[in-house]
Structure formats: structure tokens, C-alpha cells
Amino acid sequence: MLLTLDLNDPRPLHEQVTAAIRRAIAQGDVAPGDRLPPARDLADAMGVNANTVLRSLRDLRDEGLLEFRRGRGVSVLRRPDPREALRERARDLLDEAARYGLGPDEVVDLIKDMS
Incomplete structure (x- = not known):
């Protein structure tokens, strides 16, 4: 399971880590x-505490989404x-677009142009 964080992402680290693990589960990297x-291994791989x-x-x-079992x-x-997973990715897209000065309507127009 390869998890990476975007150093330019303004969200708190724990939110980025949560999103990365959720995305790995949604994409089937972990079933x-x-x-x-x-x-500790996940933290070392992502460079966080x-x-x-x-x-x-x-x-x-x-x-x-997860279950903790003592000893296991x-x-x-x-x-x-799936809608929640897409919602998370759409949120990320809107955040990235905002860094480039684009608003939600402009992102929607870009998506419409692609289809």
C-alpha cells in the first residue's frame, strides 16, 4: 500500500493521512x-508522526471503515x-483549482468541455 502526501496541501496532516488511507481502500489497494x-510503519512511509x-x-x-482488534x-x-470517495476527490480538485485561482464554476466548465 503506497500512500503519499502533498506537501503543498493546506489541510492538516491528519486529514491528509485520513484521505490517503480512505482513497487506498476505495481504490481497492486494501480490501x-x-x-x-x-x-508506525505507515507513519514512516508517509514521513509523519x-x-x-x-x-x-x-x-x-x-x-x-476500519476495525481495531486487540492483538490482531x-x-x-x-x-x-463511492459517492463519498468521489466527493473527497472533488473536494481535492476544487482545492487545487483554487490554488490556481479558478472557482467551482470554472472547474465545472472544464469538466463539461472534457465530455
């Missing part, structure tokens, strides 16, 4: 029933709702 690597990863894992547990680690319970 329901699979165990995630230990938080282990507590940041643990906060993200708790957020995803609270969303019902963290497992994926289910994939996120």
Missing part, C-alpha cells in the same frame, strides 16, 4: 478483511461509499 500495516496516523485510523474507525491490528471492514 475488506485485509489488515493494515502497523501505524505515528500519533498522526493513529488519529487518522481512529477517524476511519469512527466512519465504520487494524482491519478494513468495508469500502467507503
